[in-house]
Amino acid sequence: MRKAVLIAIPYLWLVALFLVPFLIVLKISLSDIALARPPYMPQLDLTQGWAGLTAFFSELDLDNFAFLATDDLYWKSYLSSLRIAALSTLITLAVGYPIAYGMARADHAWRPTLLMLVILPFWTSFLIRVYSWMGILSNEGTLNTVLQWLGVINEPLQIMNTPTAVYIGIVYTYLPFMVLPIYSALEKLDDSLLEAAEDLGCSRFTAFWLVTWPLSRSGIVAGCFLVFIPALGEFVIPSLLGGSSTLMIGKVLWEEFFNNRDWPVASAVAVILLLILIIPIVLFQRNEQKAREAEG
């Protein structure tokens, strides 16, 4: 009984905060746009009993999904989002792995401090941090001013409102999510494994490649998903740093919802996005489970 209650709590949580909202979104995505409040129809009218219910269901259709396929804006946005998310995940990995490696190899006394430094940015609001990047990257921003003062460039670099700014923003924002799982995998790594590899004839580099890298794989995979999944639906960073030139599905979704007030299409976009994300989420779960099994 106690066990059932304990298991029920997370499930209730999931049902209330994920499944129910999702079903609502799904319902809206199958509805049609209407100049009404709420701005879609049909509305479920339970006062008419069974007839109302059948009438409601008979009016639901997949028109919005068909519409997404006809306009190339949507699939281009999805593709662009996937590309930006994948590329920024790779960049984050390239930046984050050395950081995690350095942290894991640092003196024991230093590690808590280094961990603290990685987590520190979270103490400031995400929005404020993205806005400050605007201050840094804009044409009159800190970066251009310093570079011009140093004489490296004579006219400001156009970074703001380009995909580069989006990459910078995503890599910066999600770096801790990459560093922490890799660090935790590397920290568990027994130094004697590397010595054993060297003892058996490996050079430092082959020892890294044959031992350290495969053993930090679970951390790498976890970090990549933790960056890739939220980056795919990212909205704040592309809309603040990317300007109009960056196409990302999160931004499209926002515009459909708030600018066009087309809730059904916006919901359809959201449903497709979720379906796209389910694949990496399932893969991520698998990886976690494998890692747990390997430890056990």
Next chain:
Amino acid sequence: MAQTVFAPWTDPVQKPLIEFRNVSKRFGDFTAIDNLSLTIYEKEFFALLGPSGCGKTTMMRMLAGFETISGGHILLDGQEISAVPPNKRPVNMMFQSYALFPHLSIWDNIAFGLKREGRDAAFIDERVDEMLRLTRMSRFARRKPHQISGGQRQRVALARSLAKAPKLLLLDEPLGALDRKLREETQFELMDIQEKTGTTFVIVTHDQEEAMTVASRIAVMDEGRIVQVDTPDQIYEAPNSVYVADFIGDVNLFSGTATARPVDMAAAPEPTVALDAEATAPRHDAALRDTVEANTATAQRLPAPDRKGDWLYDKLFRRFMGSRETAPRRLPPPSPAEVAAARAREAPARPADSAPAIKPGGILVDWADGQPPIIAANGDTAVAGEKVTFSIRPEKVTIDAEQPDRPNAYKGKVIDIAYLGNISTFHVELANGTMVKAQMVNARRLANRHITWEDEVWIGFSETAGVVLKD
């Protein structure tokens, strides 16, 4: 069939496989290894033994190439190797934690070193299978390290380090993680494998039993120095210092001043005789009387009625003979004649009188006031007049209820008994408060043993059982 004794270190023609020449290692201000020289021969099973922090692991890591040396030379087969990186040395190491690669199967773990050598697949297959057979792990080749037991991991680690057929195999506390029973089995297995492969093994351990069991020679280390290098039996029976004696096994230590013993027993009276006579002359009779009295308590000396007699008396005779006295009747104290007879009986057993049987020469160790000095016939007379420590192993100390026929005998009281099953260690407190450990093999069942706590006992040991060590 008599086998030739394996002792290359006694042969001056033999070239050592490993040579440490005045090797030093410093970590900052701390000197881990201090100007150390050592030779290890081919096919040896050499043990580096010492407490943690004595530098034994540093020595091993220098051999493997994981530590650079601060001074001196390390030679392997006559070649200087101190500058050779670990992956280029014909030396392999079995790590204390085994350091098996968790992401690789047992087979791949063993093949790891061979693959790095760029051997062809057929050779690797054959060699890995051979190693698996040697360590009886063939059935587990496809498993991952976390799917096998600690003992099996130990064997895989051994197989992996032997796969490349190194000239020298280093074992860093290889059995530390195993339980006692498995450890003992594995020790014999290690010796067996060492013999089969003919590889030179250097083992680092803090477990002296392990070192004694497996090693052909042991180097006892302390604070970055080697205190003694010798065969296990020599280390145990002839330690060269108090440190070694105390570190290896259990030991009784008596510090005192040495005096030379006359070589010719007839020429000078034994000082012990005088001391002994002086110490025991008045007491002896009293002791003897005690013995006689104690004897009277036993049935054959005391004319006491048995239960039937009691009953008969109580029922029948009491009426006309009065109440029976209940206090045990005592015999009168022994007459002088009786004492003399008893003394005559016991006399040959007394060490003072058996002096001619004691080996002449050696030294006496005067270790406590009021106690006869220890006779050490094997002591070096050169130390006469100096402060020395007499060391004797508990199993060489006997324990008796009566004064034993031994050159060295001291009276004491049993304070503690450590019963270990096969043997018992008695902690005996001598008259001056010194605690002495004496060991007895429990050849009889517990119920038949007669010495127990608080008993007055005699400990004894022969004149050659101990070792005299200079302080």
